[in-house]
Amino acid sequence: MDSEKPHVVLLSSPGMGHLIPILELGHRLITLHSLRITVLVVATDPSTVRSHLHNQPADVRDLLEVVFLPPVDISPYVGPSTAILSVLVLMMRHSMPLVRSSIDGMRSPRPSALIVDLFATGAFDIAEEFGMLKYVFDTSNAWFLALTVYHPHLPESEENRHVVDHEQLDIPGCPSLVYDDTVDVYMNPENRILHEDYAEMGRDMAKADGILINSWEELEPATLKALRDPKLLAKFSLPSVYPIGPIVRSVEPIGGSSFDCGEIILSWLNKQPQESVLYVSFGSGGTLCIEQMTELAWGLEMSGQRFIWVVRPPTVDQKWGSLFKLKKNGLTRLDDGTPEYLPEGFITRTKEQGLVVPLWAPQTQILAHKATGGFFSHCGWNSTLESIVNGVPMICWPLYAEQKMNATMLSEHLGMAVRSKKAGTDRVLPRKVIETMVREVMGRDTAEGKRLRSTVREIQRMANAALEEGGSSYDALSKVVKQCEIKVQEAKERARG
Numbered sequence: 129m130d131s132e133k134p135h136v137v138l139l140s141s142p143g144m145g146h147l148i149p150i151l152e153l154g155h156r157l158i159t160l161h162s163l164r165i166t167v168l169v170v171a172t173d174p175s176t177v178r179s180h181l182h183n184q185p186a187d188v189r190d191l192l193e194v195v196f197l198p199p200v201d202i203s204p205y206v207g208p209s210t211a212i213l214s215v216l217v218l219m220m221r222h223s224m225p226l227v228r229s230s231i232d233g234m235r236s237p238r239p240s241a242l243i244v245d246l247f248a249t250g251a252f253d254i255a256e257e258f259g260m261l262k263y264v265f266d267t268s269n270a271w272f273l274a275l276t277v278y279h280p281h282l283p284e285s286e287e288n289r290h291v292v293d294h295e296q297l298d299i300p301g302c303p304s305l306v307y308d309d310t311v312d313v314y315m316n317p318e319n320r321i322l323h324e325d326y327a328e329m330g331r332d333m334a335k336a337d338g339i340l341i342n343s344w345e346e347l348e349p350a351t352l353k354a355l356r357d358p359k360l361l362a363k364f365s366l367p368s369v370y371p372i373g374p375i376v377r378s379v380e381p382i383g384g385s386s387f388d389c390g391e392i393i394l395s396w397l398n399k400q401p402q403e404s405v406l407y408v409s410f411g412s413g414g415t416l417c418i419e420q421m422t423e424l425a426w427g428l429e430m431s432g433q434r435f436i437w438v439v440r441p442p443t444v445d446q447k448w449g450s451l452f453k454l455k456k457n458g459l460t461r462l463d464d465g466t467p468e469y470l471p472e473g474f475i476t477r478t479k480e481q482g483l484v485v486p487l488w489a490p491q492t493q494i495l496a497h498k499a500t501g502g503f504f505s506h507c508g509w510n511s512t513l514e515s516i517v518n519g520v521p522m523i524c525w526p527l528y529a530e531q532k533m534n535a536t537m538l539s540e541h542l543g544m545a546v547r548s549k550k551a552g553t554d555r556v557l558p559r560k561v562i563e564t565m566v567r568e569v570m571g572r573d574t575a576e577g578k579r580l581r582s583t584v585r586e587i588q589r590m591a592n593a594a595l596e597e598g599g600s601s602y603d604a605l606s607k608v609v610k611q612c613e614i615k616v617q618e619a620k621e622r623a624r625g
C-alpha cells in the first residue's frame with residue numbers, strides 16, 4: 129500500500145445503474161493514478177451485488193476495498209406512491225450514521241476525499257467533519273446535470289408553463305426540454321416530496337468541491353460551455369464540472385456467479401454472422417406492460433432479425449419497473465419454454481432466430497461481440513455509453529428517470545439511434561412500428577443503416593480519444609486527482625506543524 133497516495137472514499141446508492149459507474153470510477157482511479165479506494169455500498173440486495181464483484185483484476189483488488197453497509201429499514205416512511213427518487217434519497221439519508229462511522233474508522237491512511245452519487249450528497253456534512261474534499265459523481269450526462277442544477281432556481285411561472293401547459297422548458301444555454309421528454313418530477317407535480325428531494329439534489333451541487341459527470345467535452349460542448357458560463361456559475365454557485373467519461377465496465381471474462389446463461393449466450397453469438405444480432409434489454413430494472421411485451425415479441429419475430437432479448441415478468445405499472453421487487457423465479461413456462469406472458473409458441477417459432485434470456489445477461493460482453501449489430505435499449509446512461517464504446521447503433525425505448533432526454537440526445541442531437549416518439553409513453557407501440565425500427569437499425573446495406581453505423585463509430589472514436597492520456601476526460605480526472613494529492617500534502621504539513 130502506498131501511503132503517499134490519496135485514499136478516496138466512493139459512496140454508491142442502491143441500483144446496479146448507480147454502483148457500476150462508481151466501481152468503474154474506482155478502477156480508473158486505481159489503474160491510472162494508483163489511488164487507494166474504498167467503495168461504500170448501500171444495496172437493497174447485497175448478495176446480487178457481491179456476485180458482480182467476483183472478477184476484480186489483481187492490480188485493482190489490492191487497492192480496492194468494497195464495504196457493504198448494513199441495510200436500513202425505511203418501510204415506515206414509504207408508501208406505494210413514493211417516487212423511486214425519494215426512496216433512494218430516504219435510503220441514503222438513513223444510511224448516513226453508517227457512512228459516518230465507517231469513515232471514522234478509516235485510519236491508515238485517512239481518506240482525503242469523498243465522491244458520492246446524486247442521491248448521497250447528504251454525506252457532504254460528514255466529509256466536512258473529517259476535513260475531506262467532497263465531489264458528486266453525476267453518473268448521467270451534462271444536459272441532465274444542467275436540468276438538475278437549474279431546477280431549484282426555476283421560476284414558478286416557467287415551471288407552470290412546462291408542467292401545466294406542457295410548453296418546452298428552456299434551460300439556460302442548453303437544449304430545451306420538450307414536455308414529451310420531461311422527467312418524472314414534472315409529470316407528477318402533486319408529489320411535493322419528490323419536487324423537494326430533486327430541488328435539494330440541485331442545491332447540494334453548490335456545496336461540492338467539484339461535479340464529475342459521465343460524459344466528455346466533445347460529446348456535449350454547448351451544454352458544458354453553458355455550465356461554465358460565469359454568469360450561471362455565480363447565479364447557481366456552481367463548482368467546476370469535470371466530464372470524465374465515458375466510464376463503463378470493461379469486458380470481463382464470463383465465469384462463476386452471476387451469469388448462468390453467459391456461456392450459452394456467447395457460444396450462440398460466436399455462431400452468428402457479423403453485426404447480425406439485435407440485443408434487447410431494458411436495464412437492471414426496466415419492465416414493460418404485458419400488451420407491450422406481446423407487441424415487442426411479434427415485432428421482433430416479424431422483422432426476421434436475429435436477437436437476444438433479456439426478459440422480465442411484466443408489471444402493471446410500466447413506469448417504475450421492478451427495481452426493488454424483481455421476482456427472481458417468476459417465469460412460468462408454457463410447453464415449449466415460452467414464458468406465459470409472451471405469445472404462445474414464441475420460443476419454438478424463433479428458436480433459429482434468437483435467444484430469450486431471463487432477467488440478466490452479460491451486457492458488456494454482448495455489446496462488445498462482433499456479431500452484435502444493434503441495441504434496443506431503455507437508454508439508461510450506462511447502457512448508452514456501453515453501446516457507444518462498442519460502436520453499436522441503438523433503438524430508443526426510454527422508460528423512466530432522464531431516459532427520454534437521453535433518447536432525444538441519441539436520436540436527434542447525435543443521430544446514432546432511431547426512436548418512435550410513442551415508445552415509452554402510456555400508449556402501446558404496435559408490432560409494425562417495432563418491426564420497422566428493427567429493420568432500420570439492423571440494415572447494414574441501407575442508407576439509414578450505414579448512416580447510423582458511421583455516426584456511432586465517429587462518436588466511439590471521440591470517446592476513446594477523450595479517455596486516452598492527454599484526452600479531455602483523462603485530463604479532467606487528473607485535475608481531480610491533483611486536488612486530492614494537494615489535500616494529502618497539506619494534511620502532512622499540518623501534522624509536521
Ligand code: UDP
Binds near residue numbers: 377410438507509
Ligand atoms: N446490465 C447488465 N445485464 C442486464 C441488464 C443490465 O449487465 O441484463 C447492466 C448494464 O450493462 C448497465 C447497467 O446494468 O451497466 C444498467 O445501467 P443503466 O444506467 O443502463 O440502466 P438502469 O438499470 O440504471 O436503469
